[in-house]
Amino acid sequence: MRRRNLQALRRLLATARAYGLRTFLHHYVSHFTQALADRLKLGFHEGGMRLAAFEHPAVAAYNRYVYRRTFQLLPELDGLFMNFESTGNAADFLERTLLPEATRRRRRPALFFRLWGVSDVGAMARLLKKYDGPKGVIHKGHETNDLYYYPVCDARIRIWKSAMPEVEFTYSLGPCHNCGTNISRKLWTDPDYLHALLDDMQAKGADSISFQSISELLLHLLPDAEVFPPAARSHSRMNLGHLEAVVDYVEGRRPSRRQWARRYARWFDTTPAAGEAVRRATVESSQIILKMYRQFVYGSPQEGYIYPGRFSHYQEPFFYYPMSFFNRLGEIPHNVGWLAWAVRRRPVKVVPNDTQAIIDYVNPAIRRRPVNHPGAIIRQIKAHIARSVRAVETYHRLAGKNADEAFIAQVQRNINNGERIWREIQIAIELYSCYFAASRRGFWRHLRRARDLMLESVAVLDAAQLSAILEHQREDFPFEALRAYLKSHERYNEIRRLCRPYVSVRQEMARRNRRLLRQALRAGERALELLDDEKYALYRDNVLAWVEYLRAELDWLTPPAMACPPDGSIGPDEGFRAMVRDHCYRWGERCWEDFASFFVRADFFGPDRCDCRATATAEGLKVSLREHDIDWAQRRALWRRHRGNVNQTGFMQVMLDPDSTFQRVIHYTIYFQGSGGTVREFSERPDGTIVHRPPSMLRGCQGHFQHNDSSWRFDLVIPWRQLGGRPGPGQRWRINVLTNPSVTRNRRMIWCQGYEYRNDVARLGWMVFV
Known part of the structure; x- marks a missing residue:
C-alpha cells in the first residue's frame, strides 16, 4: 500500500510539472510522531497537545530524516512550504535540520516560509541568507489579521523587504483559514474589494501572490464531479467568482456587471437576468461580513488564554477592537499580543480612522462621530440585508423551480449573521449607556432595552441575568451612589483599552494603570460616602467588596x-x-x-x-x-x-x-x-x-x-x-x-x-x- 501511494503521488507531481505547475509539500516545523514521543517518554499524547517544539537530539534527527527522505523519494517535487504555527521563530532549528539536507541536493529545492508565528525578522533573514536555492516568504494578506474586513494589506511587508530585499515576498489571499478565516466556509465574493486589495499589495511591494482555499473552487467543473458530496460541489460553484476575480486582476481584466451576470448564469445554469440577481445577492450578502468585522475585528490569534471565553460581541467594552484601533497598536509598549507577525513598535496609520468603539459612541463626553460609527454600521448592515433579500426574491422568481436552494440557504446564512450582529451592536449600545446614565430612570431604561433586545436575539441566559438586576429597580437607594459606582467601573475598564492580555505591565503601562486604578478607587470611595447611612448598609457592603478589590489591584502592580x-x-x-x-x-x-x-x-x-x-x-x-x-x-x-x-x-x-x-x-x-x-x-x-x-x-x-x-x-x-x-x-x-x-x-x-x-x-x- 505504501509503495502504491508513493507511485500515485509521484504521478501526480509529474503531471503537475507537465502542465507547468510548481508543487510543494506543506510541513509543520518540528512536528514528530507519537511513537517517538513514547520512546522518549515525554509524557504527552498527540491530540491532547501538538507533538512539536521540543528540544531533543532525537526530534531534530527525525525532522532531518523527514527532509532527506522527502527529497530522495520525490525528485519531481519542487520544494517545501514551511509552517511555523506550532514552533514560532524556529530559524535555528531549521538551520540545523532543513538547510543541511536542502543544500546537499544538486538541484536545490525551493523553500517557502509562511511567516505566521515569525516575529524575529533578523533570525529569519540570517537563515535565508545561508541558502543559495530558490526561496521566498509568504504572509497573510490583510493588515494585522487573518480575515477579510477592509481592502488593505499588511504594511509589515516593508520590515521584511528591508531585511531581505533579495527574497521573494508573497501575499496570500483567498477563502482559507490562514488568510481569510472569516469567509473560508461562507458564501463570499466581491470583485471590487479584491481588486482594491491586490492594488494595495502591488503598491506595497509584493513580488507575487498566492491564492489559497480551504476547499477546491474548481470542483464542480471536474468531469467526475458527481463523486464528490453535493455540498462541496455547491460551495465550489457559489464561490468560484472569488478565484475568477483574482484571475481577472492578474490578466488585466475588469469585467462589467453584465459580464459577471453572464458568468453566474453559466455557473448556475440559468438566464442572464437570474445571473444578475445571483451576483447582487452574493455581493450584497458579502458586505454584511465585511461590515461586521469593521466593528469587531478579530481572527485566529485570540488574545488571552485564561479569559472567560467568547460569548457575544457585547460582553464587555474592550473585548474586541474596532478596525481603526489597528492604527494605535504601536502605542502599546511590550506588546506581544500579535507575535504571529513582526511586532509594531510605533503608531502607523494602516486603515482609515473611520470606525469607533461602542463605549466611545455612547459616552456623552466624546462628541466625535466618524463616518462608520456603530449606529452607521447598524444602518449599513440592515441595508445590505434588505438588498440581499430583494435579490434572492428576484432570483427565485426568475429561476422558478430550478432555483438553487443551496445558494439561497447560504445567502440566508449571511443574512442571519447580519441580523445577529446589528442586534448585538444595539445591545452593546444600551448596555454601555448604563455607565453614563444621568438619571435613575435612564439607567433602568437602557437596561430594559438591552434585556428586550437579548430576548429578540434569543440570548435568553444573558437576558435572565439582566432581568435579575431589573428586579431591584423599585428599591430605595441614592442614585448618585450607583452613578459613582458605575464611574468607578468605567474608569477601571478603561485600563483594558491598551492593556490587554500579552501586554507586559511595566514602566509606562504600570504608571497608566495605576493612574486609572486610583481614579476608579476615588469614585468607589465616593460611592461609599454616599451610602454612609444604616439603611443603605447592604449596598455599602457590596460596594466595599469592589473597593477592597481595587486596593488589591493597586498592590498587585508592585511585585511582591x-x-x-x-x-x-x-x-x-x-x-x-x-x-x-x-x-x-x-x-x-x-x-x-x-x-x-x-x-x-x-x-x-x-x-x-x-x-x-x-x-x-x-x-x-x-x-x-x-x-x-x-x-x-x-x-x-x-x-x-x-x-x-x-x-x-x-x-x-x-x-x-x-x-x-x-x-x-x-x-x-x-x-x-x-x-x-x-x-x-x-x-x-x-x-x-x-x-x-x-x-x-x-x-x-x-x-x-x-x-x-x-x-x-x-x-x-x-x-x-x-x-x-x-x-x-x-x-x-x-x-x-x-x-x-x-x-x-x-x-x-x-x-x-x-x-x-x-x-x-x-x-x-x-x-x-x-
Whole structure:
C-alpha cells in the first residue's frame, strides 16, 4: 500500500510539472510522531497537545530524516512550504535540520516560509541568507489579521523587504483559514474589494501572490464531479467568482456587471437576468461580513488564554477592537499580543480612522462621530440585508423551480449573521449607556432595552441575568451612589483599552494603570460616602467588596517579595504566601456584573485558594505549592482525565531569574502530581523581542506529592547546579509560581500577578535568601 501511494503521488507531481505547475509539500516545523514521543517518554499524547517544539537530539534527527527522505523519494517535487504555527521563530532549528539536507541536493529545492508565528525578522533573514536555492516568504494578506474586513494589506511587508530585499515576498489571499478565516466556509465574493486589495499589495511591494482555499473552487467543473458530496460541489460553484476575480486582476481584466451576470448564469445554469440577481445577492450578502468585522475585528490569534471565553460581541467594552484601533497598536509598549507577525513598535496609520468603539459612541463626553460609527454600521448592515433579500426574491422568481436552494440557504446564512450582529451592536449600545446614565430612570431604561433586545436575539441566559438586576429597580437607594459606582467601573475598564492580555505591565503601562486604578478607587470611595447611612448598609457592603478589590489591584502592580529561609528552620506549614487569580483586569468578564454587583455582593477575587513558598535545602531550591478547600477524589479524577494533554502543564510552573537580570528566565513545568515535566529558557532582547529555547525533558529535580481529603501539596527541589549555585544570605532572586489545578478557564492562580502575559521577564516577585 505504501509503495502504491508513493507511485500515485509521484504521478501526480509529474503531471503537475507537465502542465507547468510548481508543487510543494506543506510541513509543520518540528512536528514528530507519537511513537517517538513514547520512546522518549515525554509524557504527552498527540491530540491532547501538538507533538512539536521540543528540544531533543532525537526530534531534530527525525525532522532531518523527514527532509532527506522527502527529497530522495520525490525528485519531481519542487520544494517545501514551511509552517511555523506550532514552533514560532524556529530559524535555528531549521538551520540545523532543513538547510543541511536542502543544500546537499544538486538541484536545490525551493523553500517557502509562511511567516505566521515569525516575529524575529533578523533570525529569519540570517537563515535565508545561508541558502543559495530558490526561496521566498509568504504572509497573510490583510493588515494585522487573518480575515477579510477592509481592502488593505499588511504594511509589515516593508520590515521584511528591508531585511531581505533579495527574497521573494508573497501575499496570500483567498477563502482559507490562514488568510481569510472569516469567509473560508461562507458564501463570499466581491470583485471590487479584491481588486482594491491586490492594488494595495502591488503598491506595497509584493513580488507575487498566492491564492489559497480551504476547499477546491474548481470542483464542480471536474468531469467526475458527481463523486464528490453535493455540498462541496455547491460551495465550489457559489464561490468560484472569488478565484475568477483574482484571475481577472492578474490578466488585466475588469469585467462589467453584465459580464459577471453572464458568468453566474453559466455557473448556475440559468438566464442572464437570474445571473444578475445571483451576483447582487452574493455581493450584497458579502458586505454584511465585511461590515461586521469593521466593528469587531478579530481572527485566529485570540488574545488571552485564561479569559472567560467568547460569548457575544457585547460582553464587555474592550473585548474586541474596532478596525481603526489597528492604527494605535504601536502605542502599546511590550506588546506581544500579535507575535504571529513582526511586532509594531510605533503608531502607523494602516486603515482609515473611520470606525469607533461602542463605549466611545455612547459616552456623552466624546462628541466625535466618524463616518462608520456603530449606529452607521447598524444602518449599513440592515441595508445590505434588505438588498440581499430583494435579490434572492428576484432570483427565485426568475429561476422558478430550478432555483438553487443551496445558494439561497447560504445567502440566508449571511443574512442571519447580519441580523445577529446589528442586534448585538444595539445591545452593546444600551448596555454601555448604563455607565453614563444621568438619571435613575435612564439607567433602568437602557437596561430594559438591552434585556428586550437579548430576548429578540434569543440570548435568553444573558437576558435572565439582566432581568435579575431589573428586579431591584423599585428599591430605595441614592442614585448618585450607583452613578459613582458605575464611574468607578468605567474608569477601571478603561485600563483594558491598551492593556490587554500579552501586554507586559511595566514602566509606562504600570504608571497608566495605576493612574486609572486610583481614579476608579476615588469614585468607589465616593460611592461609599454616599451610602454612609444604616439603611443603605447592604449596598455599602457590596460596594466595599469592589473597593477592597481595587486596593488589591493597586498592590498587585508592585511585585511582591517573600523570604527564602533554610528548609528546616521553619515549620512545614509556615511561610506560605497567598496566590491570586491571574487575569488582565477582568478582561472578557460580562459587563453587567458591574451593574449587578451594586445590588448583590460579588466575589471579585475568585473561588480558588492556593499558596506557595520557597525554602533552601542542601540539595537545591525547594518550591512548595498547596491547594485548599477541594474534594480530593474529584480533583484526582479530573487530573486522570487530562493526563497526557496540554492541561497537565498547568499543574505547577516555576519561573526563576537567579541573577535578577530582568532579561533571562528559567521556566520549569511540572505535570500532575510530579509525574514528569519540562524545563526551558526565554530571554528578552533590548528591543523587546522575546527569544525562546524549546523545552527539554526535566532532569535532576526531585518532587514529593501528598494530600488529604480537602487539600494537596507538592514540593519541587531544583538542584543548585541548574541555577548557577547556592546563593548566600541577603541575595535576591526573582521568582513566580503559577498553577491551574481546576483545569478550568479563567481560574489560573499566580503569586506575582501576571496579567495574562506568557514569558514575561518583568512580572516576577522577589525572593530574598535569609
